[in-house]
Amino acid sequence: MTPAPGYDVVVAGGGPAGCAAALALVRAGRSVLLADAGTGPPKTGEALVSVGRLLLADLGVAGPVLGSGHLPCHGTLSAWGSAALHAVDSLHDPYGHGWHLDRPLFDRRLRAAARAAGADVAEHTGVRRPARQPDGTWRLTLGDRTGGGERTVRCRWVVDATGRRAALAVRSGARRCTGDRLTALHLLLDPAPQTPTDGRSLVESDEDGWWYSALLPSRHRLVAYFTDPDLLAAVRGPERFRDRLLATRHLSGRALPHGLGTLRPPRRAPAHSAHLDRVHGAGWTAAGDAAAAFDPLSSQGILTALYTGLSAGQAVDARLHGDRTALADYAAKVAAARGAYHHGHRAVHAQETRWADRPFWARRQRTTGPGCGACRGKQLSATPGAGGR
Numbered sequence: 001m002t003p004a005p006g007y008d009v010v011v012a013g014g015g016p017a018g019c020a021a022a023l024a025l026v027r028a029g030r031s032v033l034l035a036d037a038g039t040g041p042p043k044t045g046e047a048l049v050s051v052g053r054l055l056l057a058d059l060g061v062a063g064p065v066l067g068s069g070h071l072p073c074h075g076t077l078s079a080w081g082s083a084a085l086h087a088v089d090s091l092h093d094p095y096g097h098g099w100h101l102d103r104p105l106f107d108r109r110l111r112a113a114a115r116a117a118g119a120d121v122a123e124h125t126g127v128r129r130p131a132r133q134p135d136g137t138w139r140l141t142l143g144d145r146t147g148g149g150e151r152t153v154r155c156r157w158v159v160d161a162t163g164r165r166a167a168l169a170v171r172s173g174a175r176r177c178t179g180d181r182l183t184a185l186h187l188l189l190d191p192a193p194q195t196p197t198d199g200r201s202l203v204e205s206d207e208d209g210w211w212y213s214a215l216l217p218s219r220h221r222l223v224a225y226f227t228d229p230d231l232l233a234a235v236r237g238p239e240r241f242r243d244r245l246l247a248t249r250h251l252s253g254r255a256l257p258h259g260l261g262t263l264r265p266p267r268r269a270p271a272h273s274a275h276l277d278r279v280h281g282a283g284w285t286a287a288g289d290a291a292a293a294f295d296p297l298s299s300q301g302i303l304t305a306l307y308t309g310l311s312a313g314q315a316v317d318a319r320l321h322g323d324r325t326a327l328a329d330y331a332a333k334v335a336a337a338r339g340a341y342h343h344g345h346r347a348v349h350a351q352e353t354r355w356a357d358r359p360f361w362a363r364r365q366r367t368t369g370p371g372c373g374a375c376r377g378k379q380l381s382a383t384p385g386a387g388g389r
């Protein structure tokens with residue numbers, strides 16, 4: 001029987017976290033397979049904050065990944081805590097402007113960069129049935145989702161970058177802790193007859209949640225409403241969604257030029273904060289949303305995925321060189337990122353006092369911090385730091 005091909009590391013998940021981990025590992029001389037299932041909720045209309053360019057530059061891919069195809073984002077307008085609109089302009093940002101991403105293009109370019117750097121990249125391929133062998137290596141099944149069947153590979157280490165489900169880490173015994181139940185309802189409005197000149201994104205709170213809107217590189221407009229599942233009834237379906245949208249003071253003015261006549265049904269996506277009780281174990285390390293997923297209000301998801309992916313790749317390389325503290329140091333970095341996020345999350349929600357007695361806002365005032373029963377005192381004891389929107 002032909003032995004299964006072997007790698008130092010198999011990275012499961014080809015989003016920003018998996019690509020950053022794969023790039024860090026191949027640049028350190030490791031043999032890497034990056035497998036991406038291409039499953040999960042479709043990602044449209046996400047913004048990358050300006051400092052993301054630095055992480056992409058550290059990975060050596062800023063030019064090709066941020067090339068044409070995305071739109072610059074010159075700032076954010078928000079009506080939060082009062083009905084007045086406040087602007088945060090990228091002119092005052094030391095790192096310049098951010099980007100409204102064509103997210104599928106962004107991810108494809110990251111995977112192409114990993115391939116160009118030397119990783120084997122398997123598209124439409126899910127990593128299944130991880131089995132740890134008596135000698136400490138892994139035997140993994142790769143399933144081709146385009147009908148190409150299954151094959152087996154071996155490796156010394158697995159990076160779980162499978163997104164919010166943390167599929168492999170949970171299978172290896174880690175526990176997923178969720179901080180809230182935030183849910184997004186989102187849809188794309190057709191391009192307006194005249195392209196809007198203001199490309200800034202807009203955030204606007206209401207009594208049961210908050211709205212987000214941005215113009216995409218395709219000139220479609222993304223509108224998304226974030227609330228809790230038990231409050232969704234008031235916005236479910238195109239008509240209720242439109243009525244609620246039209247009741248906004250600022251966002252309605254952005255949406256109307258795109259035509260609100262016949263709306264498609266909004267799509268639903270999980271958007272809650274979540275984390276693992278441990279981000280590494282015997283032969284595995286989790287990165288990106290798999291390790292810690294943040295409320296999209298923070299605009300930190302992709303940045304954190306790149307940061308934890310890069311850090312996880314470096315830590316796994318060090319661990320394979322025999323460094324016994326590298327993964328604990330990595331866990332401390334994830335904990336610090338979570339601590340900063342929770343500090344900012346609390347501070348931002350404390351600014352919205354207009355509907356303090358409504359369930360959505362009352363729940364967010366009660367949130368106590370980054371720890372939870374399952375992980376308090378374990379690997380992820382977080383250090384609060386600076387944060388914010």
Ligand SMILES: Cc1cc2nc3c(=O)[nH]c(=O)nc-3n(C[C@H](O)[C@H](O)[C@H](O)COP(=O)(O)OP(=O)(O)OC[C@H]3O[C@@H](n4cnc5c(N)ncnc54)[C@H](O)[C@@H]3O)c2cc1C
Pocket residue numbers: 012013014015016017018035036037038039040043045046047048049125126127128161162163164167184186224269270271287288289290293294296299300301302303305
């Ligand atoms: C509604 C919404 C809006 C958001 N807006 C923003 C925003 O504006 N800015 C921002 O920075 N962040 C935003 N985020 C967060 C951002 O989408 C995530 O933080 C980011 O995508 C995480 O990257 P990742 O690589 O960890 O995971 P993902 O991007 O989820 O990638 C995981 C990949 O793993 C693959 N996969 C899953 N299982 C397997 C398997 N078994 N084997 C192989 N592959 C597998 C999936 O197909 C997927 O391609 C938003 C999130 C939501 C829900």
